[in-house]
Amino acid sequence: MANLKEVKQRITSVTSTQQITRAMKMVAAAKLRRAQDRILKMRPYSQKLTSILNDVISGMGGELDVVYAQQREVKSVLLVVMTSDKGLCGAFNSNAIKAAVYLLENRFKAADVTILPLGKKAFEYFSKRGYQINSDYYGIFADVKYDEVREIALYAMKGFESGKFDHVAMVYNHFRNVATQDVTVEQFLPMGVDASEKKEVSTDYILEPSKEYVVQDLVPTALKTQLYKAVLESNASEHGARMTSMDKATENAGELLKELKLLYNRSRQAAITNEILEIVAGANALEGN
Template sequence: MPSLKEVKNRITSVMSTQQITKAMKMVAAAKLRKSQERIIQMRPFALKLNSILKNLSAAQLNADGDNWYSHVREEKKILIVAVSSDRGLCGSFNSSVFKGVNRLIDEKYADQFRKGNVTVLAIGRKSADYFGKRKCSLVSDYTGIFGNLAFDNVARAAEYIMQGFQEGKYDKVELVYNEFKNVATQVLRTEQFLPILPPAKDNTASQVDYIYQPSQEEIITGLIPKSLKVQLYKAVLDSNAAENGARMTAMDKATENAGELLKQLKLTYNRTRQAAITKEILEIVGGAEALKSA
């Protein structure tokens, strides 16, 4: 049985940990409110813009075949954008992204991976740390985006991706991130970023016939890059909100677990203290009996 001092030290340690996890939960909750508002406001705009993007891209490709954003090439070189967090203590948030990327490679790009033609662009330090240890090329220039989550910072990453695709450095770009659903739920998403997929046949928006002013080429040349930047920004905002929700949930569970552990430790402390008192009483009684018999 542990000594009273050992149990007391453990109780003090668990209480300190509980205070930390409770504070982290409150911080995550405050950040969640802000990040949730941003993604809720951004999502309808991004979805509508994505629908227009697919229609415009398909329209230009059908018209003159000169839309490199939609060019489908032989998939020799693959870029996977893995959006994780900068810090841990958020449950399975980061591990789900890592598993999603690994599953994507195993199921679709195993040959390219064996040839060293799979590159991971890490958004978030955790993905940079994880994939830096794997046998694949790593682009880690954009890991600090969450330090200053602004559209311009995400746009620079999108520009790098588009330039790499246009120059033939990458033949296909996939995006893996956690989509925010609610505080307790994050949905892992794997989306094709480039080339741009055509609109679904059952999508009514695909029947829209646009009137271009001043010209189709000028509008598409300016709109498609901006739309792609918005799509990446929306994914990063989704991931940020999902991260805060996951961290809030994880810290709430950790606080509850610390409370349960404290109950057990206090019970152990009382039992140990009672045993020590009983032992002292027995020793006193034994000594008194010895004096009487002497």
């Protein structure tokens, strides 16, 4: 039978842990509400902007040369990997890192890859393993702001435009709901628009001052918005994963406490029974003498 003192210490320890996990769940829930509100407001704008851009460029056929849509032989790659700054969020970080490693070992095996980690966990993982990384932006999730995301987008866009990168891809968790986050691999550059194919556009747009001017101004905006949306998706997914993980940890601590309290009561009852038996045995011995 377990020692009463040891069991009591374990009960105290598990109770403290349960209080911490419950508090972390509440904090994650508060942050999730804000992050979820931001991404739900961003999605319609991003989707509509992308839809308009695709329609306009596709409708123009080969009349416009969009530098960010140029298809080139993939010799150099920029891989943007989004994780969190902290742990205790289940498989959120490991799933994103596994997806990135799979790309490195398979799809981009023959290319010169630069990792752009967003989040300390990605930075720590890839820096410790000797990958070529850009560590200028990994602390972005401390306070997500559009201006910082815009700088990252400009870095990728300028690198692609200058020929430094032939391909830019993003790995992040897409927020579906509190309990579900989908690991997503998304092509950032070249854009997923083929300007050489002309198709019928269901919506007729009147563009001023010209189609070329509007598209050249719209493309960079759409790319920055695409990256910002991915960052917001990852941020909301992190808080959702942490809230779910801490909720499960709190439940597990409660179950463990029930088992420990039962064990404590059994141990105490066994100790009392042993004491009674010892007293009875001593009394019988005295009577015999």
